[in-house]
Amino acid sequence: MSANVSILPNDGPATFPQYLILNASRFASRPAMRHRDFGIWHSWTWSEMYEEIRYFSIGLSKLGVKAGDRIAIVGQNKPRLYWSFCAAQALGAIPIPVYADSVAEEMVYVLNHAEVSLAICQDQEQVDKILSLSDELKKLKSIIYDESRGLQDYDPKNLHSFEQIQDLGREEILDTGDENWKKQIAKGKGDDLAVMLYTSGTTGRPKGVMLSFDNLAISARNANEFDHLDEKEEILAYLPLAWVGDHVFSYAQSYVAGYCVCCPESQPTAEECRREIAPSYFFAPPRVFENMLTAITVNMEDAGRFKRLMFKYFMDHAGEYGEKILNGEPVGFFNRLKYWLGEFFVYGPLKNRLGFTGIKVGYTAGEAIGPEIFRFYRSIGLNLKQLYGQTEASVYVSAQPDGQISAESVGTPCPDVEIEIADNGEVLYRSPGVFIGYYKDDKATNSTKTKDGWVHTGDAGFIDHDGHLRIIDRAKDVGKLNDGSLFAPKFIENKLKFFPNIKEAVAFGDGRDMCCVFLNIDLTSVGNWAERNNISYASYQELAGHPSVYKMMEEHVEQVNKELSSEEMMAGSQIHRFLVLHKELDPDDGELTRTQKVRRSFIADRYGELIEALYDGSTEKFVETEVVFEDGRKGKISATVEICDVTVFAHGDKEAAA
Amino acid sequence: MNMHYSSAGGAHRDNLAKGETLLQVDNISLSFGGVKAIQDVSFDIKKGEIRAIIGPNGAGKTSMLNVINGFYHPQEGTITFRGKERRRMRPHVAAQQGISRTFQNIALFKGMSVLDNIMTGRMTLQKRNMLWHALWHGPAQMEELEHRAAVEKIIDFLEIEAIRKTPSGRLPYGLQKRVELGRALAAEPALLLLDEPMAGMNLEEKEDMSRFILDVNHQFGTTIALIEHDMGVVMDLSDRVMVLDYGRKIGDGTPDDVRKNRDVIDAYLGVSHDD
Known part of the structure; x- marks a missing residue:
């Protein structure tokens, strides 16, 4: 392996494929990646991972991938998808991770905008999604999948398994060797484009953020020094691949420091996997x-x-x-x-x-x-x-x-x-x-x-x-009430969301007379409370509209008002009225971003009637809302939502302070 | 990642091709005292198909299933499974021959983990006797590892990794049903009997379960006979449907035939008609 290191630039590695070559020699037998599959953890050392990536990467070049090509990576945190990043970068191609749970229409925009010619998918679900879009994806030439389950009967034209591509690579190495591949890696420079990450689109269309190897590698190196991270760390990769955080923690920093990245079996087992791995470096929103x-x-x-x-x-x-x-x-x-x-x-x-x-x-x-x-x-x-x-x-x-x-x-x-x-x-x-x-x-x-x-x-x-x-x-969300007092919606929402019973809150008030909020109850917590108090309910909607739930929410909101009233700046923006929404805010309906942030303007649009009802003094309002199911079909739910008034306190009120 | 689960009846390999008769039921009658649960019913199940048995409450559907897997012994008639005729058979013999089933009311070991519950489905496939298992080391351990690997594949297939170690009694109803399916699959059956696999489920759980039933049939080639009340599900899933009413067969055929059958409509809606 040490022969490979000689191809690296004199001033150290600059790109991740170069880091891979370095790690395969300096940390040859240290674990680089783990994956739990069928209940058992499998590990790859840096040298084993190097081999896997080498086969796949050369296979890709055999498939026709060239420098500058754009490759979409769709799926959850799986070793092979992480390898795809490096395999693509080794050829000078640009990987573009895409949120795996985005619905077809969202995906089409990103894939077309990025002019993707190849998609690497985790499983049948993602392959289906891409195939259903194939009419609109003009530039897409082929699809590679990781998990073959359910895909045996698909038309094999332009559809390849990960293993097939690796086999292609193996044959190619036997035939002509891998010298060209290594030369290509050695040519990589720090200011080359490394990856394109699409922002989740809190505001409007997603934008493709172009990051260079220097951007990522220097940031990663600084971060590792800042927190004294070295090759002995273990982290759990469970956040969306397409999110910059995961890309930096689970890819860039891992390659630079040489630490081990562990992939859970599936999203629901992430917690159990975390317990088994006991990561030493952990990130969570x-x-x-x-x-x-x-x-x-x-x-x-x-x-x-x-x-x-x-x-x-x-x-x-x-x-x-x-x-x-x-x-x-x-x-x-x-x-x-x-x-x-x-x-x-x-x-x-x-x-x-x-x-x-x-x-x-x-x-x-x-x-x-x-x-x-x-x-x-x-x-x-x-x-x-x-x-x-x-x-x-x-x-x-x-x-x-x-x-x-x-x-x-x-x-x-x-x-x-x-x-x-x-x-x-x-x-x-x-x-x-x-x-x-x-x-x-x-x-x-x-x-x-x-x-x-x-x-x-x-x-x-x-x-x-x-x-x-x-x-x-x-900056653009901080507003003012009509009486001139400061209105920072997130500040208020965060105070509300601290209560375990409140999952989500949306505050309104900019340019209005008073502050009002929408609430979402937390089904786990309120459901448990209902169970202990003999309150029966059949759905989220029913529980959310229950009078005793309303009473509980009223107490929470009052508590927040007390806290707000104790701060001079915020006393003016106490909550006057609130309602509990009849459905949970959901990224599938566009109400939250994929990273679970509230899309304020969208909600203001969608629930316009309810907002008016908050301000016109009515005590209840009938609404009908369209919902999108995970498979993209649409349905409607309707409800009569109750609106509740809350006590507000004067700044410095003795009773409130008590 | 790749499924190495042996297809087409797994441990119970036979030489039948897809579409040949796997199970033939001839002129079965079953009564409990004066109650005639099943009267002179004949039908067949072909290899690789999904066969539904439907009918109003008390029509004798579950009795029919119990007859097939040897729990009830019919007074008259014969059952031919894979070309072998039989009249009396104990349920465990049926299990050994490759018939496994799930129950209308969940019959899991509530205190045992999901993994252990599914492991019990491998019982009939265990070759070593109790003494070997008491010794544990050596052959019995090797065998258990093989069984565990098979069970893990089923867990992966049914997407229940996250509850692998959860006691089954603590799971929601829909998941318990799925675990039960897992246990039935663990025996690598040639014929899988499902007694109301979707009873009491919400829409999402029903969709999941339907997907799994189709996948089992498609991927493992397992022949499935199911009882179900949800007509939408039955018509979408099954290749052929048999209709029972008061212990008699009143219809048999493709979902479309059955849907048009006047007797069936009457039995379900209970209306009289003049023509």
Whole structure:
């Protein structure tokens, strides 16, 4: 293998295929990837993975893939799909991961926009989806699939299995060797286009963000140094392939540091797999942490009295001292001892249950995390930190250094990143990770990226007295009520979403007289509560409209109003009225993005009638809503939604403060 | 990733080609005291088809299934399975011959994990006796590993990886039904009897189950006989349908034939007609 290393550029590897060659020699026998299949973990070392990728890549070239070709990668986190990235890049082709759960119409736009000539799919579902679009996909020449189940009877024309392509590669190596392939890799330069990632489209059509090898590799190297990550880490790859976070954590950083990436059997087993792997580096959006905490809370309520008491006792103790111990602040001997006991009885088993036993660093990003949720995990000794990033920055803009953690901030600028706050409060940054541009969209590129490399984030924020960046909201979402008081919808929604019973909230108020909200109940948590209180229900809709659920929501909203009233800036935007939506907000209906963010304008459009009802004083409203099922068919649900008034408090109110 | 599950009856290989008669039921009558559950019913099941048995409540559908797998012994008539005629047979013999079934009311071991439940489906395929299994090391262990591999393939096939180790009693109804199907499949049956596989399910669960039934038939070539009340499902899934009413056969044929059959319409709607 060492002969291969000699082909690398003198100043070290710049592209991921070059890193692969290096890793196959320096970490030859260390695990590079694991995959659980049929209930058993299979591993590949770096040298084995090198072979797999080499066969596949040469097979691809035999199939006619050339430098500059665009290859769509559709599916969940599977080793072969990760290998496809590197195999394509080795030939100078550009991989384009696509969200596996996007419906056909969404996919067609991306594949056509990117002019994809080859699609690598995980299974029959994805192959079917692409085949159903084949009339519209003019440039698409062939499809490669990973899992053959159900595909035996398909027309084999232009449809190949992963193994077939690898066999092609094997034959080619026997016939002519792999010298050309290696030469091609050696030619790779840092400023070549590495990958195109389509943004999830919070605003309008998805845009193709072009990232170079330098963007990704330098960002990855900096991040690895920042958190002291090396080849001994293990991470679980479970977030969408098409999301920049997964691409950087599970691909770029892994190739640069040489650490092992573990792929779960399927999405539903991810949690179980995490427990088995006990990753040392873990990333999850706040939602995942919220769901875990909700599950813990629900399970503890079902536990016996003794366990409940023990849990409460030690969690209270952890709440007081856990974070201090984690931050290395002085804590008395007795309290340390008690924390240690708690570790033995509660925190340790809990972390084991969650699969966090081996964790070195955990990150959350994407949206603000509820301070209580954040503190909960830190208090049980999990080094959970926040970072702020964007696809356009190859993720890293700012991150919290160890020991300087707060729930409100997103940390200091990452290595090599400069941050500036514009006059209108918008955050700007410049870094080695800054993208090349949007594919075929110079207008958007020019409005986002200035000539000297500064990027507009679109987020409003400020630098606090510790030098940490704080994000308030999307710059364009921060608005004003008619009486002039500040209205930051996300701030209010996040406060609501902290309640385990509330899954999603959408606040309205910009340019109106008062603030009103839509709520989505959390079916797990409220369902459990209903079970314990003998409330029977047949569907989400029925439970959501139940009077006692409304009463519970009213209490939650009032609690939020109390908190809002205690802050002068926010007291004006207390919630006057709310309703519980008759259906869950769903990415399939376009109400959430694929990363589960609320699409505000879309919701305002779709539920216009309900918003009017919130403001015209009516107490209920009949609505009919179209829903899209997973297979793309459409149906309708209708309901009479009740609207509820809530008490608001004056700023500095004694009763509210109590 | 590739399925190596042996197709066409798996462990119970036979020389029948697709479309040949796998099971022939001739003039079966079954009564319990004065109650005539089945009266003089004849029909056949062809290899590789999905055969539905439908009828109103109490028509004798489940009794028919019980007769086929040897749980009830008919007073009259013969059953020919793979060319061998039989009159009396114990259920375990039927299981050994390659007939497995699921039940109308779920009959899983509630305290056992999904994996163990499906493992019990391999019982009839175990070659080593109890002594070997008590010793465990050596041949019995090798055998168990083989069975475990087969079970894992079924788990993968039915997409129940996430509940592999969950006690089956804790699962929602729809999943328990799926586990039951898994256990029946574990025996690698030549003939799979499904007693109301979709009863009590919601639409999504029904769609899932229909998909799995079609996949089992398509991919493993397993012959399936099913009882089902949901007419939409029956008409979509099955190749041929037999209709029972008060223990008598009143219709038999393709879904389209049966749908047009006047007797069948009457039996289901209960209306009299003049013509």
